[in-house]
Amino acid sequence: MIIAVTGTPGVGKTTVSKLLAEKLGYEYVNLRDYAIEKGIGEMKGDELEVEVDELAYNFEKDFAGKDVVVDGHLSHFLKADLVVVLRAHPKLVGERLEARGYPKEKVGENVEAELVDVILVEALEENENVIEVDTTGKTPEEVVEEVLELIKEGVKRRVGIVDWSEVYDEVVPYLRL
């Protein structure tokens, strides 16, 4: 089974994906590293711009039928059996990206994306099987346990579990207003 773990940068995809792959005994694939390895995309500054169709085509050729957890904010564009959309309070996204030294503009862009569900909406346009998990206040282990439980129960779709409009006031300092 191919499990795509997606979400706004900083929500914890890499941490959760590695742990999930380990628990399931699946291969872990970082989609950015895969694209670079395959020579897909072009570096624009420190950002890798990829053609999503080319990425999805190659990924399917290499991984169809395998057991993989694929980690990346474009992973929901791949042909996956299940898409896990990780969510985190936008303030947490802002704090983490600031701590990574991201420029203010990029922090704001990602906080806004998390606030208005950009990745979730994209994932729902691409795949029927979308599970949303709120990581806020949870450890990576707890998040992985939640995902494993949902998989065990055969849950294929669970969305609409967060509403960040309720915390809008807390994230105003990050927004590019």
Ligand SMILES: Nc1ncnc2c1ncn2[C@@H]1O[C@H](COP(=O)(O)OP(=O)(O)OP(=O)(O)O)[C@@H](O)[C@H]1O
């Ligand atoms: N419940 C949680 N789930 C995942 N990560 C968490 C959680 N709580 C705290 N963290 C921390 O948040 C950080 C998330 O970083 P990580 O690189 O995994 O995010 P990411 O979504 O892959 O980001 P990017 O896409 O920018 O690489 C890590 O330092 C991790 O330890």
